[in-house]
Amino acid sequence: MDQQTPYVDEAPVTATGGFASAEFAENPEPRCACVLLLDTSGSMNGPPIAQLNLGLQSFKDELLSDSLASKRVEIAVVTFGESARLVTDFCDAASFEPPSLTAGGLTPMGAAVWDALGRLAARKETYKANGVAYYRPWVFLITDGEPTDEYQSAAQQVREGEARGAFSFYAVGVMDANMQKLAEISPPNRPPVKLDGLRFRDLFVWLSKSMRTVSQAAIGQNVALQPPGWISTQA
Amino acid sequence: MTWRFVDGFAAGTSHLETQSPCQDRCACVVVSSDDGGEVLVAVVSDGAGSAPRSEEGAAFVCQELTAAAGAAVRASSDLDALSDETVRSWFLAVREALRARARAAGGDVRDYAATALLAIASDHQALCAQLGDGGIVVRRAPGEPFELAVWPGGGEYANETFFVTDDGAPERIELRRYDRVVDVVAFSDGLQHLALEWSSRSAFAPFFGPLVATVRARGDAGDAVRAELLAYLNSEAVNRRTDDDKSLAIACRVEAGAA
Numbered sequence: 419m420d421q422q423t424p425y426v427d428e429a430p431v432t433a434t435g436g437f438a439s440a441e442f443a444e445n446p447e448p449r450c451a452c453v454l455l456l457d458t459s460g461s462m463n464g465p466p467i468a469q470l471n472l473g474l475q476s477f478k479d480e481l482l483s484d485s486l487a488s489k490r491v492e493i494a495v496v497t498f499g500e501s502a503r504l505v506t507d508f509c510d511a512a513s514f515e516p517p518s519l520t521a522g523g524l525t526p527m528g529a530a531v532w533d534a535l536g537r538l539a540a541r542k543e544t545y546k547a548n549g550v551a552y553y554r555p556w557v558f559l560i561t562d563g564e565p566t567d568e569y570q571s572a573a574q575q576v577r578e579g580e581a582r583g584a585f586s587f588y589a590v591g592v593m594d595a596n597m598q599k600l601a602e603i604s605p606p607n608r609p610p611v612k613l614d615g616l617r618f619r620d621l622f623v624w625l626s627k628s629m630r631t632v633s634q635a636a637i638g639q640n641v642a643l644q645p646p647g648w649i650s651t652q653a
Numbered sequence: 654m655t656w657r658f659v660d661g662f663a664a665g666t667s668h669l670e671t672q673s674p675c676q677d678r679c680a681c682v683v684v685s686s687d688d689g690g691e692v693l694v695a696v697v698s699d700g701a702g703s704a705p706r707s708e709e710g711a712a713f714v715c716q717e718l719t720a721a722a723g724a725a726v727r728a729s730s731d732l733d734a735l736s737d738e739t740v741r742s743w744f745l746a747v748r749e750a751l752r753a754r755a756r757a758a759g760g761d762v763r764d765y766a767a768t769a770l771l772a773i774a775s776d777h778q779a780l781c782a783q784l785g786d787g788g789i790v791v792r793r794a795p796g797e798p799f800e801l802a803v804w805p806g807g808g809e810y811a812n813e814t815f816f817v818t819d820d821g822a823p824e825r826i827e828l829r830r831y832d833r834v835v836d837v838v839a840f841s842d843g844l845q846h847l848a849l850e851w852s853s854r855s856a857f858a859p860f861f862g863p864l865v866a867t868v869r870a871r872g873d874a875g876d877a878v879r880a881e882l883l884a885y886l887n888s889e890a891v892n893r894r895t896d897d898d899k900s901l902a903i904a905c906r907v908e909a910g911a912a
Binding site: 436441442448548551554583632 | 667809810811812846847848849850852853854857859860861862863864867871881882890
C-alpha cells in the first residue's frame with residue numbers, strides 16, 4: 419500500500435477542518451512495573467555488590483535510551499540483608515537513582531518476597547484508580563545465598579501469583595547460591611537460572627531490553643524475549 | 654442513500670520499521686433490504702502482531718462478517734428478528750473456516766489470529782458485536798453523546814486481547830443493541846488510546862465529533878474523502894500518538910432531503 423497517499427486537494431466543504439481537527443484523548447502511558455529483589459547479605463560483600471551496583475546503573479542507562487521504555491517501565495528496589503527494605507519506590511527510569519548498595523547481615527528472602535508482592539498489588543490498585551493501563555509486572559530476584567528466614571509461605575505466594583498471571587517471577591542465583599532452595603521459590607514453569615560469574619551488567623542490559631519489549635508489546639501480542647546470554651550453563 | 658461512510662486502514666510506524674505488513678482491515682457496506690430498508694454493515698479486524706498470517710485472517714474476518722450480516726439484513730432490516738445466537742454463529746463460522754484453511758495450509762488456526770468488531774445499523778435499530786480490542790461508538794441523534802458499545806480489553810493487562818480464532822471465542826463475543834442511531838464509528842486498537850478516555854472509560858467526544866462531521870459533509874466525495882482519511886491515518890499527528898496499525902470505519906445517517 420502507498421503509505422503517503424497524496425491528499426486530494428478539493429475545496430474544503432466543512433468549516434471543521436476535516437479529519438485532522440479530531441482531538442486526541444490524553445491518557446497516561448501504560449506502565450510496566452518491575453521490582454528488583456536484591457540480596458545484600460554479608461556474602462555479597464566485595465566484587466559482587468560492586469558489580470551489582472554497576473549493573474543497576476546500566477539498567478537505568480539502557481532504559482533511558484529508549485523513549486517509550488523510559489516512560490513506561492517503573493522500577494522499585496527491595497533489598498534483603500540486615501532486613502527486608504524498600505530502597506527505591508516505584509519510579510520511572512529518569513527518576514531512578516541507582517542506589518549504592520552495601521552488603522551486610524543475613525538473607526531474609528522470605529520477608530523481602532512478601533514485601534515486594536504486597537507493593538506490587540498496591541501499585542496495581544493505584545494504576546486502576548487512576549485509569550492507567552498496565553502490563554504484567556515483573557519480579558526479578560537476585561541472590562548469592564539461601565533464605566535465612568521462613569520462606570515457604572512466600573514461595574507459595576509466588577507460585578500462586580504466577581499461576582493466576584499476577585506477575586512474572588524470575589530468580590537468578592549468583593556464585594554459591596542455593597539453587598535448590600531458589601527452585602522451591604520459583605514458579606515451576608520458570609526455574610531459576612545461574613549467573614555466569616559476576617556478569618551483572620549483561621544481566622541488567624538483558625533485563626532492560628526485555629522490559630522494553632514487554633512494555634511496547636502491541637495489544638494482544640505475546641512477547642518473545644531474547645535468550646539471556648549471561649546464564650551459566652554449568653550445573 | 655441513507656448513509657454516508659468512509660473506511661480505511663494504515664500501517665503503524667512500528668510495522669513500517671520492521672517491514673511487517675499492516676495487519677488491520679476494515680469494511681463498510683450499505684445493504685438495500687428486500688423490505689425497503691437501508692442497513693449499514695461495518696467491520697473492523699486487527700490481526701495479531703505475533704501471528705504470521707493474521708493479515709489474511711483480518712481480511713477474511715471482514716469479508717465473511719460483511720457477507721453474513723449483509724445476507725441477513727438483505728432478507729430483513731428488522732434487527733430485532735436477528736437473534737444473538739445468529740450473530741454469534743457468524744463469528745463461529747469464521748473460526749471454523751479459518752481452522753479449515755489452517756489445516757489445508759498445514760498450519761495452526763492461531764496463525765490467523767485477528768479481532769472482530771461488527772456494527773449493523775438499520776432505520777430502527779443497531780447492533781454491535783465485539784470480540785477483542787478496538788471499539789465501536791454510536792450516537793443516537795445529533796447532539797447526543799457518543800456511546801462506546803464495549804470497553805476494550807478482555808484481560809487485566811494492556812497487551813491482552815481475544816481473537817476470533819480462540820477456543821473460548823463464543824463466550825467472549827460482547828453484544829449490544831440500540832434503537833435507531835445516526836452515527837457509527839468502528840476503530841482498531843491502534844487508535845484506542847486516542848479515541849477513548851481511560852479515566853472515565855468512555856468515548857472521547859472531541860475525537861469523534863470532527864470525524865462524523867467530516868463524513869456527513871463530505872461523505873459523497875467518494876475516493877477523495879477516502880484519500881483524506883488515509884492521509885489522516887498516516888499523518889504525523891496520529892503517528893506521534895500511536896505506532897500500531899490503525900483502521901477507521903465512519904458512517905453517518907443523512908436525513909432524507911439532505912443527501
